[in-house]
Amino acid sequence: MRRAVHTMPEALFLAVAVITIASAILALESRELVYGAVALAVSFLGVAAVFVLLDAIFLAVMQVLVYIGSIAVLIIFVVMLVRREKWVSMPAGKERILGVIASVSLLAFVGFVVLDSGLTETFISTVTPPSFFEIGRQLVTEYGLSLQILGLVLALAVIGALTMAKVEATRNK
Amino acid sequence: MAKLDIPLILIGALASAALLIPALDVGLGKARNAKFSGYFTLLILAFALLILTIGGLGLVPLDSSVPNLVQNDLLGVFFSFVVILVALLVTVTSFDYMKDNPNVSIYYSLLLFTSLGMVVLSFAVDLLMIFVAWELMSLPTFILAGFKKGDKLSNEAAVKYFILGALSSGVLLYGMSIIFGLSGSTNLNVVLNSLTNISPNMIPLAGFGAVMLIAGFGLKLSIVPFHMWIPDAYEGAPTTVSALLSAATKKAGFVAAIRVFAVLFPLLRFDLSMSLAIIALATMTLGNLSALTQKSITRMLAYSSIAQGGYLLIGLVVLPTSTLGLSGLLYHSLNHALLQATAFIAAAVVRYKTSKTSISSYNGLARVMPITAFSLMIALLGLVGIPPLNGFWSKLVLFTAAADGGFAWLALGGLVNTAISLGYYGIIVKRMYMDEPAEKVSIKEPFAMAAVLLITSAIIILTGIFPGPVFEFASRASTQFLSGI
Numbered sequence: 001m002r003r004a005v006h007t008m009p010e011a012l013f014l015a016v017a018v019i020t021i022a023s024a025i026l027a028l029e030s031r032e033l034v035y036g037a038v039a040l041a042v043s044f045l046g047v048a049a050v051f052v053l054l055d056a057i058f059l060a061v062m063q064v065l066v067y068i069g070s071i072a073v074l075i076i077f078v079v080m081l082v083r084r085e086k087w088v089s090m091p092a093g094k095e096r097i098l099g100v101i102a103s104v105s106l107l108a109f110v111g112f113v114v115l116d117s118g119l120t121e122t123f124i125s126t127v128t129p130p131s132f133f134e135i136g137r138q139l140v141t142e143y144g145l146s147l148q149i150l151g152l153v154l155a156l157a158v159i160g161a162l163t164m165a166k167v168e169a170t171r172n173k
Numbered sequence: 174m175a176k177l178d179i180p181l182i183l184i185g186a187l188a189s190a191a192l193l194i195p196a197l198d199v200g201l202g203k204a205r206n207a208k209f210s211g212y213f214t215l216l217i218l219a220f221a222l223l224i225l226t227i228g229g230l231g232l233v234p235l236d237s238s239v240p241n242l243v244q245n246d247l248l249g250v251f252f253s254f255v256v257i258l259v260a261l262l263v264t265v266t267s268f269d270y271m272k273d274n275p276n277v278s279i280y281y282s283l284l285l286f287t288s289l290g291m292v293v294l295s296f297a298v299d300l301l302m303i304f305v306a307w308e309l310m311s312l313p314t315f316i317l318a319g320f321k322k323g324d325k326l327s328n329e330a331a332v333k334y335f336i337l338g339a340l341s342s343g344v345l346l347y348g349m350s351i352i353f354g355l356s357g358s359t360n361l362n363v364v365l366n367s368l369t370n371i372s373p374n375m376i377p378l379a380g381f382g383a384v385m386l387i388a389g390f391g392l393k394l395s396i397v398p399f400h401m402w403i404p405d406a407y408e409g410a411p412t413t414v415s416a417l418l419s420a421a422t423k424k425a426g427f428v429a430a431i432r433v434f435a436v437l438f439p440l441l442r443f444d445l446s447m448s449l450a451i452i453a454l455a456t457m458t459l460g461n462l463s464a465l466t467q468k469s470i471t472r473m474l475a476y477s478s479i480a481q482g483g484y485l486l487i488g489l490v491v492l493p494t495s496t497l498g499l500s501g502l503l504y505h506s507l508n509h510a511l512l513q514a515t516a517f518i519a520a521a522v523v524r525y526k527t528s529k530t531s532i533s534s535y536n537g538l539a540r541v542m543p544i545t546a547f548s549l550m551i552a553l554l555g556l557v558g559i560p561p562l563n564g565f566w567s568k569l570v571l572f573t574a575a576a577d578g579g580f581a582w583l584a585l586g587g588l589v590n591t592a593i594s595l596g597y598y599g600i601i602v603k604r605m606y607m608d609e610p611a612e613k614v615s616i617k618e619p620f621a622m623a624a625v626l627l628i629t630s631a632i633i634i635l636t637g638i639f640p641g642p643v644f645e646f647a648s649r650a651s652t653q654f655l656s657g658i
Contacts, residue, residue, distance in 0.1 A: 109381075116377055146242060146299070149306060156282075160315075166276075168323075
């Protein structure tokens with residue numbers, strides 16, 4: 001096997017994977033919400049690093065811009081603005097153990113399927129990744145209609161969020 | 174001769190109306206727009222229905238200007254017809270039902286958005302397009318389910334539905350990404366071509382992708398074991414929205430499932446039909462048995478909707494083995510949409526007038542609200558499948574298809590389930606017509622609601638006595654679709 005040839009990318013991937021998953025678990029489990037939010041941002045960054053390893057530079061940039069630049073920062077702002085007493089704390093019960101069992105078995109299943117399919121080899125792609133220009137061109141030509149539908153999704157999300165957040169003068173029945 | 178690009182016309186009409194209505198809150202003033210937006214929505218939906226009728230009758234040849242994303246075929250026209258019809262009925266019922274809500278115009282706007290999502294989903298043949306349309310369909314329904322902001326049940330319904338809906342979108346996207354990774358394309362036709370030559374050890378991965386897709390679609394199709402949110406959501410949401418969720422959203426989920434699984438079926442080496450058959454039987458049995466013990470009409474109808482989802486699934490089970498299966502699925506989709514919408518609208522009328530949803534409050538309804546009671550009876554008997562109502566014919570086609578496709582035990586299971594379902598549908602009819610009402614004061618049914626109920630009842634009876642044209646439309650759509658893949 002040619003496995004030993006690509007130790008560098010493999011080691012890099014392993015490091016990124018460990019950081020991403022560890023910070024994702026931390027994001028869910030941390031008692032202090034601010035730490036959780038920061039851990040979430042680190043996890044997003046890890047995903048961006050995976051995209052870089054996969055030669056998907058465009059996605060990596062978008063991941064950093066959208067997920068870290070806006071979503072993670074937004075979460076941190078919300079956490080800091082809303083007082084802590086307002087947060088509902090969920091008591092950990094049997095569901096917790098069930099959840100762990102379910103996720104571990106799903107992980108084992110996915111792992112088995114992937115390993116079984118022979119996708120075990122690391123290789124370095126020789127294909128040039130598509131340029132930003134090409135991605136942009138396809139997005140507005142070939143996939144123009146889906147882009148417009150996506151615009152509608154965003155518009156309705158704003159309309160819906162405003163309606164939900166609005167405080168009514170008179171309560172409806 | 175001019176050609177008709179239905180998806181593009183409908184996207185233009187529905188989207189511009191949906192965006193215009195909230196803006197008119199400022200232009201016309203809230204109070205005037207509350208009335209105007211309802212009529213405007215009705216007008217737009219009627220226009221859409223007209224376009225779909227022209228396309229469905231084949232008066233003008235169909236054409237698509239973006240064939241790689243949306244395919245303008247009869248299957249899409251059929252399902253769009255179903256969802257727009259339901260949206261139209263829901264709109265008219267909402268004139269009265271939503272009258273006191275301070276955000277009526279937004280309600281209609283969201284109704285148009287979700288209808289548009291369902292229409293696009295009916296025509297979409299690209300995984301990317303399917304996903305985007307799926308979101309356009311789902312997001313407004315989350316908000317609509319929680320539209321009564323002061324009502325705790327409505328809030329609970331919305332939150333539950335939102336979390337599970339977001340999960341289903343995630344699972345769906347995961348399945349799609351696996352299929353995309355294996356085939357290198359999101360277009361379903363290209364996926365079909367490239368997946369036929371993948372190496373055999375990749376097949377389990379494709380199977381895993383298919384399972385993820387079943388789980389993702391399954392949440393909207395309300396099949397077991399993804400049905401838990403349905404009773405809570407249908408009970409808590411405004412009843413008109415429950416009508417929309419049960420009669421329309423579910424059908425749109427089915428059309429996406431049909432298009433995707435028609436491509437995946439031939440490729441998988443494991444028996445997807447058998448797995449779906451077991452799910453179908455579990456879904457109808459669980460739905461019917463749970464419905465027997467319900468105390469609230471909306472919960473009962475929710476479980477009945479789950480059970481009916483099981484019957485519809487038969488069409489997917491026999492998709493590779495019997496041509497009758499898809500026709501049956503389409504035919505039952507239309508009939509079930511009409512029946513379920515009528516039942517929910519009748520429940521909405523009762524809830525609007527008496528604020529009650531418990532089954533015991535239906536005692537003697539025939540004397541208090543005769544039109545509502547009559548329509549509800551027609552709808553419930555149709556859901557059982559009593560001849561000569563339309564539900565009988567479509568169930569007959571589905572069960573015949575099951576036996577024809579080598580799943581005789583599934584047809585038998587369906588028949589047993591039909592017998593069980595008579596128990597809870599029948600008890601309502603008995604309560605309405607045989608029992609004494611609590612108060613013998615007759616309640617005036619609002620004109621628009623009564624009109625909708627009478628019209629749908631008439632359609633149910635007429636399409637039951639003359640089942641030919643509708644079934645012919647369904648089989649034309651399914652034949653055209655099956656010959657295309």
